[in-house]
Amino acid sequence: MSPPTVDIAMLDPSPEPIFEETIEAVQSTLSEDERRFFRHYADSTSMLEDVRAMCAANQKEHHRLLTCSRKIALFSHAFAPYFDIINIYVQIRPDWLGWFWGSIRLVFKLGSAYVLFLEKIADMFETVAMQLPQYQQFHHTCKGQFQETQQDRVTTLMSYVYADIVQFCLELYRMFSRGSPGVKLRHRAGFLTTVLWRPLDSRFSQLQQRLAKHKQWFETEMGVHTFELLAQHRQELVNVQNVLKTHSEVNGELEAGRMMRRSKRVDRVKTWLSSGEYRLIYEQSVRQRHSDSCSWFLDAPKYCRWKNAPFDERDANDLDVLKGNWHDRVLFVQAKPGFGKTLLSGRIIEDLSTAAEDLNISDEPPSTVFFHFSSVRPNRSSSHDALRALAVQLVHKHRHDHPTLDALALLMRKASGQQKASTDDVVAVLALLLRQHSTFLVIDGMDECIDADVFLTLLPEICRISDCRVIILSRPTITIPLEYQKWASDCPHIISLNDSHNATDIDAFLMTNLGQMADQGYFGISMDRSIFDNVGRRSDGMFLWASLLVRYLQSPGLSPNERRKALEQASLLEGLEPLYRSILNMLAQRYGKEKRIAADIFRWLALSIRPLSLTALHTALAIIPGQPTAKDQYLLHFTDSISRLTCALVEVTDGNVDFIHRSVKEYLESPDCAQSDFSLFDESAVHAHLAARCISYLANDVPKQPLQRLEPYRPSASISASSGVSFRTSRSADSGYKSMPASDTEGLVEPEVPQPTVIFDANLPFLRYAALCWPVHLYRALGNRTPRCTSQTLSTKDPFSNTPWLPTLSHFLTDRAAVTTWVEASWRYNLPPNLSRLVPLLLTTKSEIPPATIEGRELKWVVHGLRQLSDALNELRGDYGFTLKDNPSLLWQWNIQAATEGGFWPVWDERTGRVHGLEA
Numbered sequence: 001m002s003p004p005t006v007d008i009a010m011l012d013p014s015p016e017p018i019f020e021e022t023i024e025a026v027q028s029t030l031s032e033d034e035r036r037f038f039r040h041y042a043d044s045t046s047m048l049e050d051v052r053a054m055c056a057a058n059q060k061e062h063h064r065l066l067t068c069s070r071k072i073a074l075f076s077h078a079f080a081p082y083f084d085i086i087n088i089y090v091q092i093r094p095d096w097l098g099w100f101w102g103s104i105r106l107v108f109k110l111g112s113a114y115v116l117f118l119e120k121i122a123d124m125f126e127t128v129a130m131q132l133p134q135y136q137q138f139h140h141t142c143k144g145q146f147q148e149t150q151q152d153r154v155t156t157l158m159s160y161v162y163a164d165i166v167q168f169c170l171e172l173y174r175m176f177s178r179g180s181p182g183v184k185l186r187h188r189a190g191f192l193t194t195v196l197w198r199p200l201d202s203r204f205s206q207l208q209q210r211l212a213k214h215k216q217w218f219e220t221e222m223g224v225h226t227f228e229l230l231a232q233h234r235q236e237l238v239n240v241q242n243v244l245k246t247h248s249e250v251n252g253e254l255e256a257g258r259m260m261r262r263s264k265r266v267d268r269v270k271t272w273l274s275s276g277e278y279r280l281i282y283e284q285s286v287r288q289r290h291s292d293s294c295s296w297f298l299d300a301p302k303y304c305r306w307k308n309a310p311f312d313e314r315d316a317n318d319l320d321v322l323k324g325n326w327h328d329r330v331l332f333v334q335a336k337p338g339f340g341k342t343l344l345s346g347r348i349i350e351d352l353s354t355a356a357e358d359l360n361i362s363d364e365p366p367s368t369v370f371f372h373f374s375s376v377r378p379n380r381s382s383s384h385d386a387l388r389a390l391a392v393q394l395v396h397k398h399r400h401d402h403p404t405l406d407a408l409a410l411l412m413r414k415a416s417g418q419q420k421a422s423t424d425d426v427v428a429v430l431a432l433l434l435r436q437h438s439t440f441l442v443i444d445g446m447d448e449c450i451d452a453d454v455f456l457t458l459l460p461e462i463c464r465i466s467d468c469r470v471i472i473l474s475r476p477t478i479t480i481p482l483e484y485q486k487w488a489s490d491c492p493h494i495i496s497l498n499d500s501h502n503a504t505d506i507d508a509f510l511m512t513n514l515g516q517m518a519d520q521g522y523f524g525i526s527m528d529r530s531i532f533d534n535v536g537r538r539s540d541g542m543f544l545w546a547s548l549l550v551r552y553l554q555s556p557g558l559s560p561n562e563r564r565k566a567l568e569q570a571s572l573l574e575g576l577e578p579l580y581r582s583i584l585n586m587l588a589q590r591y592g593k594e595k596r597i598a599a600d601i602f603r604w605l606a607l608s609i610r611p612l613s614l615t616a617l618h619t620a621l622a623i624i625p626g627q628p629t630a631k632d633q634y635l636l637h638f639t640d641s642i643s644r645l646t647c648a649l650v651e652v653t654d655g656n657v658d659f660i661h662r663s664v665k666e667y668l669e670s671p672d673c674a675q676s677d678f679s680l681f682d683e684s685a686v687h688a689h690l691a692a693r694c695i696s697y698l699a700n701d702v703p704k705q706p707l708q709r710l711e712p713y714r715p716s717a718s719i720s721a722s723s724g725v726s727f728r729t730s731r732s733a734d735s736g737y738k739s740m741p742a743s744d745t746e747g748l749v750e751p752e753v754p755q756p757t758v759i760f761d762a763n764l765p766f767l768r769y770a771a772l773c774w775p776v777h778l779y780r781a782l783g784n785r786t787p788r789c790t791s792q793t794l795s796t797k798d799p800f801s802n803t804p805w806l807p808t809l810s811h812f813l814t815d816r817a818a819v820t821t822w823v824e825a826s827w828r829y830n831l832p833p834n835l836s837r838l839v840p841l842l843l844t845t846k847s848e849i850p851p852a853t854i855e856g857r858e859l860k861w862v863v864h865g866l867r868q869l870s871d872a873l874n875e876l877r878g879d880y881g882f883t884l885k886d887n888p889s890l891l892w893q894w895n896i897q898a899a900t901e902g903g904f905w906p907v908w909d910e911r912t913g914r915v916h917g918l919e920a
Contacts, residue, residue: 016090018159022166023099029170030106031177031317039105040098044076047101051108061115068115068122072108075125076101081135082161089155100162103169110176113319113465114435116428120410121172124204128165131211138222154221161214164207171200175406178436179313199262200406201413266399269408273429274420275392276379281372281444284653285346288547290512293505294340294347302495306331306469307352311366311438316467326463327484327491334476335497337663338576340505340543341473342372345444348471352440366438369393373445376605376658376665381448383455387426390441394433403436427458434466446474448662456481499541506546507536513550514567522553523567524560531567538574544661548579551648557586580667583647588677597621597635598645599678603690605650605657606665606680609773612766614639614655619766625696625808685802688781692805694774695812697766704817704915706908707760707824710889760825771825775835778805782841799855803845810858813865816906817915820891823873827888832877835870842866872904 027035041047051072055065086092111118198206297303306329315321335341352368370393371386379385398404411429421429433439449455459470460483476496484492514532517523539545553563566573566582573579587598600621604612612620622633635641639652649664650657659665665680667673674681761768800806812818826833842863849856876884876891884890892908907916 018156018163019093019096022163023095026099026103026166026170029173031179031314033314033318034106034173034177039102040095041101041105042094042097044080044101047105048073048076050105054109054112058112061112064115064119065112068108068111068118071122071126071129072104075129076104078129078132079135079165082132082158085135085138086155086158089158096162100166103166103173107169107172107176110173114176114428114432116425117175117407117410117432120413123413127208128168128211131208131215132161133215133218138218157214157217160210164210168204168207171203171406175200175403175410176432176435178316178438197402199265199409201409262405263399265405265408265412266395269395269411269429270392272419272421273388273392273395273426275388276385278371278380278389278393280654280656281342281374281377281380282346282349282370285343286350289343289346290505290509293509294344294502296501296504297344297347298351300495302331302493303471306471306493307440309469311467316435316438319465322467323464326460327486327489328493329463329467329469330459330484330492331469331471332480332492332494333471333473333497334478334494335473335501336541337475338542338544338661339497340502342444343543345370345372345442345473349442352442364438366440367394367397368440368442369397370442370444373443373448374658375448375450375662377611377656381450383449383451383458384423384426386443386449386455387423387430387458388421391426391430391433394430394437394439398433398437401436404433407432407436427462431462431465434462434468439466439468441468441470443470443472446472447478452478453481456484460484499539502541502543503536503539506539506541506543509543510536510539510546510550514553517550517553517563522560523564527564531564535567535570538570540575542576544663545576545579548576548583548648548660549573551643552579552583552586555583555586555647556644557590557647576663577667577672580649580664580673583649584673584676584678587647594645595677600693601642601646601650601657602668602678602680603686605659606668607683607686607690608769609776610769612657612769614652614657615765616769617657619697620693620769623693623697623701623766625692625804626700626811627696628700629697684781684784687777687784688803688805691774691777691781692808694770694777695805695808697770698774698822699808699812699815699818702764702767702770702818702821702825704815704821705913706889706892707821707828708889710892710908710910711887713883713887713890713893767825768829771822772829772831775833775838778809779838779841781805782838782845799853800858803855803859806855806858806862810862810865813862813869816904819869820905823876824888824891827884827891830885832881832884833873834877835866835873839863839867839870868904 030038039050041050048069051069052066055062055069058065083092083097107121108118111121309328315325333341333344335344349368349370352366369390371389372380373386374380395404395408407429443455446452446455462468463470480492511532514535515529518527518529535549536546552558553566558566573582588595590598601617604617604620618634618638619629621635622629624633642650642652642657649660651660668676668678668680669683671681673679680686823833842859846856846859846863849859851857851860880890891905908914909916
């Protein structure tokens with residue numbers, strides 16, 4: 001923790017010691033390197049020229065830096081005449097100017113690497129400029145009123161501003177530098193005074209108060225006022241400069257209140273950074289790992305050199321050094337799929353965290369932050385997710401550190417109202433906190449990052465302005481950018497792991513688990529345990545294989561003899577694909593319902609538009625297209641059943657359902673699995689299957705009535721000519737939600753939903769997904785489909801085997817009440833439907849099916865009905881979009897009915913609880 005800060009405005013009566021003590025404070029605060037390269041300026045003009053040169057040198061942030069420089073220039077022009085006035089009363093010394101303007105330039109130089117923070121600082125300097133007196137305006141007045149007897153008094157009071165501005169610059173400098181000491185100045189009585197620390201925004205508020213008193217006194221001094229008024233303002237200025245708050249019992253409650261406000265600020269910053277759950281995979285890896293596993297890696301020479309190199313404060317504050325050695329601070333660890341890299345990453349995190357205090361490589365124990373990429377988990381697959389999680393961890397770890405709290409205070413000053421930080425903002429926060437604190441970064445699963453090139457491009461930018469150390473675990477298939485290469489050394493530093501590294505861990509894991517299974521009778525009464533010794537050799541260095549084998553052998557679908565035979569013929573299961581094939585063959589032998597549910601679990605996990613909650617998935621798995629979902633169709637003990645039904649290929653951890661490994665999904669999608677009942681190879685067929693489930697739920701399980709009590713029509717005070725609703729849907733191409741094919745799911749970002757929707761969400765957990773996603777599934781089923789053979793269609797037993805959605809969609813379109821409930825739900829979820837892009841795809845499908853077949857006749861009617869519904873939806877958005885956005889229940893009322901030709905939308909009769917005109 002930095003030493004306590006002392007207000008440098010506690011000054012001697014004579015002016016010259018004030019300036020000298022201020023300069024002494026600058027020299028004692030700056031690092032040795034900063035003092036050596038500190039630039040002195042004779043005036044503001046030369047300083048601003050250097051500032052503009054820095055702006056020109058940074059092409060990436062040129063515009064933002066230029067804006068900041070203009071605000072610094074505004075302050076400089078406002079303050080420059082101050083020295084002319086001082087020179088009237090006392091002979092000004094060049095070093096007073098040199099250290100002052102040099103301090104301003106130093107802040108700009110350091111802040112230019114963190115433009116987000118520099119913009120806030122520039123705003124503060126602009127504020128100061130507005131609060132300064134018009135020194136130039138009073139220059140001639142000062143000359144006319146100069147009295148030698150008043151020289152010391154006026155100069156002393158004037159020097160307060162100089163000291164305040166320089167102290168402000170030093171506080172900003174400490175925020176951008178590691179290990180810089182606090183300002184230590186002596187009180188005029190000759191002893192150090194301890195000040196109750198305040199965050200930067202509070203100290204800036206105090207500075208503004210002192211500036212206000214200074215301006216009040218200065219303008220009174222230079223004007224024509226009574227002596228009493230001048231004396232009053234003079235005393236107020238002296239009083240505000242000499243107010244010191246010391247630690248005592250009196251201000252204990254005050255400090256507690258401040259700490260609470262700081263804690264709330266930290267929480268606001270963490271919310272603004274918007275990190276998702278990042279600890280789940282780490283905690284899971286810790287639970288699954290044996291106590292001694294992965295210990296072999298901790299002795300690897302490259303890892304030890306990377307970990308044990310000291311964090312040098314001098315290097316941490318030297319951008320030239322950081323730019324030159326950043327390659328040596330990035331270490332890649334690569335191994336094939338299933339090796340156990342996630343378990344290894346957990347061991348590394350544990351090692352770095354627990355051993356940090358004993359490393360003796362920096363003044364403060366290094367922090368360890370981490371992120372695990374996962375392509376099958378929400379908010380854990382992109383570079384943005386990783387950067388946000390890393391930044392949030394650092395904010396939390398250093399929430400009591402003074403420079404960090406200053407940075408957060410600066411960050412929250414005059415917030416733009418942006419609810420979520422942009423990627424540039426997150427990078428700026430992350431880089432500054434890494435600059436302040438020595439840190440290890442552990443990144444696992446780099447190959448699962450959907451934009452790994454973006455992350456690996458941003459990482460050098462961060463490493464060039466901080467001394468963080470990064471270890472990245474991945475498959476060998478990732479592409480490392482050329483900028484990581486350094487021809488003078490062996491960069492990029494890579495540790496390549498092979499079968500021999502984890503062979504001992506795998507043998508220990510198998511011997512332990514197979515021994516326990518033998519004790520529990522999984523292999524029958526008698527078992528030759530010597531077979532266990534050879535099983536580990538078949539793992540091919542994959543911990544995943546060993547783990548899956550144990551789970552496979554524990555499956556209740558195998559008899560003791562089959563388990564023994566599997567171990568005796570372990571060579572047939574060698575490798576992941578043979579083992580996956582054996583597991584799927586076993587699942588295929590189960591009775592109909594269990595087999596169907598297992599297949600549906602794979603489909604929903606692999607190709608859902610948005611991840612389903614556990615409750616929504618439970619509902620989705622119970623759906624049988626064309627039938628209402630009965631209670632006996634739901635699985636009992638659902639959470640515990642998933643692993644059993646899928647033979648542990650899918651697991652539930654902390655309420656999240658996922659494949660146990662990315663390779664499971666890859667195998668199900670591969671051509672090798674194309675003939676399996678569980679295949680995901682034909683994505684169009686899977687989307688068709690899921691679309692049928694969604695439509696069936698809307699047609700058979702959702703009550704055909706208003707979702708909420710009807711609200712009367714109330715004309716809005718202001719009608720927008722172009723509503724946000726129509727703008728959102730007008731650019732949609734994925735059946736009305738978003739453009740295809742690049743980012744068709746982005747349109748399904750969870751919007752802010754009005755609070756009342758929680759009522760029907762709780763009772764209908766699958767409604768949100770079914771309402772918003774069935775058109776997307778159907779679009780993908782039709783858009784990526786290959787033309788089919790007519791003879792094959794005619795010979796199939798089920799005429800709808802290739803279009804499982806067709807009967808349910810036909811039934812759905814004939815039920816106007818069900819359709820209206822769906823449309824109301826879509827509006828309440830702030831994503832009004834648009835089916836106009838589905839019609840052409842259905843026409844194409846219709847042209848491939850003989851019109852005389854059952855399927856052909858059904859499809860002909862569906863095309864007609866969908867076109868009619870699409871026209872009605874377009875009319876709603878075009879004519880009533882703004883009104884329905886405020887009150888979706890108007891769909892069921894006379895207002896819309898009277899204005900819509902043909903009476904497409906049914907009218908709800910609240911007295912009978914039925915659609916108007918429908919007989920009981």
